Amino acid sequence: MSRETIQIQIPDGAIGQRLDAILSQQLPDYSRNRIQQWIKDGRVTIDGTVCKKPRQALLGGEKAEIDAVLEDSTQVEAQQISLNIVYEDDAIMIINKPVGLVVHPGAGNPDGTLMNALLFHNPALREVPRAGIVHRLDKDTSGLMVVAKTVGAQTHLVEQLQRHAVERIYDAVVVGNLNQGGTIDKPIGRSPSDRKKMAVRAAGGKPAVTHYRVLEHFRAHTRIRVKLETGRTHQIRVHMSNLGYPLVGDPVYGKRFRIPKRMDPEFVEYLRHFHRQALHAGALSLTHPVSGKVMKWKAPMPDDMLELVDILREDIELFHEQQLGYDEYDYDNGVEVEWVTDDDIPDY
Known part of the structure; x- marks a missing residue:
């Protein structure tokens, strides 16, 4: 699990707007769902006071501090499993998944999965939730999947999937x-x-x-x-x-x-x-x-x-x-x- 303290000056023009909406605008690399969860978990303070209500209205000009926690994949073992990488750059990977490869560890499949393989290929993916996996294919369905290599890339890809833009x-x-x-x-x-x-x-x-x-x-x-x-x-x-x-x-x-x-x-x-x-x-x-x-x-x-x-x-x-x-x-x-x-x- 990785943690980062983020400090933000709320814009003066944010009067009357929701806390989660303003934080989403100020932190585009993080999804609104993740920001809402941080607020509900008490990880956001406004002028030193903990706020647990995503809908709280702002006055504008406040100082916000976020104890940002990102789940990682520390419990998943890195395993040397061959990957068919179609494309890779600093932000994304495109994998051609073979038949028989499970995407996530789970009941009946504790290891030998795509996630295990990704963590061996790139240990830095431990800092990205779900090792960058943003969608899945069934075990016995073959073909192309996209994997995010950074939190920011993951947020953008998830948003595209939600808009049906992928x-x-x-x-x-x-x-x-x-x-x-x-x-x-x-x-x-x-x-x-x-x-x-x-x-x-x-x-x-x-x-x-x-x-x-x-x-x-x-x-x-x-x-x-x-x-x-x-x-x-x-x-x-x-x-x-x-x-x-x-x-x-x-x-x-x-x-x-x-x-x-x-x-x-x-x-x-x-x-x-x-x-x-x-x-x-x-x-x-x-x-x-x-x-x-x-x-x-x-x-x-x-x-x-x-x-x-x-x-x-x-x-x-x-x-x-x-x-x-x-x-x-x-x-x-x-x-x-x-x-x-x-x-x-x-x-x-």
Whole structure:
């Protein structure tokens, strides 16, 4: 835990304004939530008197002193774990997270996480809350994440995430013939029947918006690209499952295993043993917290998803060679395929 004493002269023009609002203006490197917590914890004095009310009105001209406390990661062990660093400067890092890497230590995963790896790569991240991690990916979701290297950068990135100003685009493969793109605008909350799962909840859920577009059709599956407007836990997995098109391999939100008729047995086995959600965070765009420049990164799908797509393409070829009609599908709406490549597909 690091501590710093900050002294501020309240502007004379702050008469009648809230304490937390003025401190947020004077301390742009710290989030308003963090400042409010310092006030509630009694770490802020006004002219020598402790103030615990964030809403307290100011007179202007007072002297404020803040005993700023930042939680660090001293309880988390630094571990030498390989990181795929796509980009790094003094303020941020962009990581391409592999499948199987947990982001934070927790129950069942006390170490071997991204946080352990970050602390080994850069011990100074102990001074940044959560070692600079500002958002997460599920253990078995691969792809791009941004990590803040300073408290100021973290505050700016969190603010961008709250404004939905960080663009995150995913590649996914779903079960079923999804013929057109669309938007899912349904609130998500904790499942009332299973507290380990999330669910679409009309009452008590938080707003969640997912945009998706179709990239490629297969006999009984569809490759899609997804853009998040919000970032709820398991959002894509929950929304697509609720729509009736769960992600291939999703062990939590997937439905009954289904395959098209007369699929090659080797292909069936590959699909049967694809034991992780076919989801990859392939594109990330944000405003750099220091330069103000909009920056974008892309990461290709990992080998397992590339192989999945190849198998589904080969299945169509074999299906045509056998001269089977589309009426043999397990699904009702088989579609003739017009091949496209990633190079032909514009970003959102």
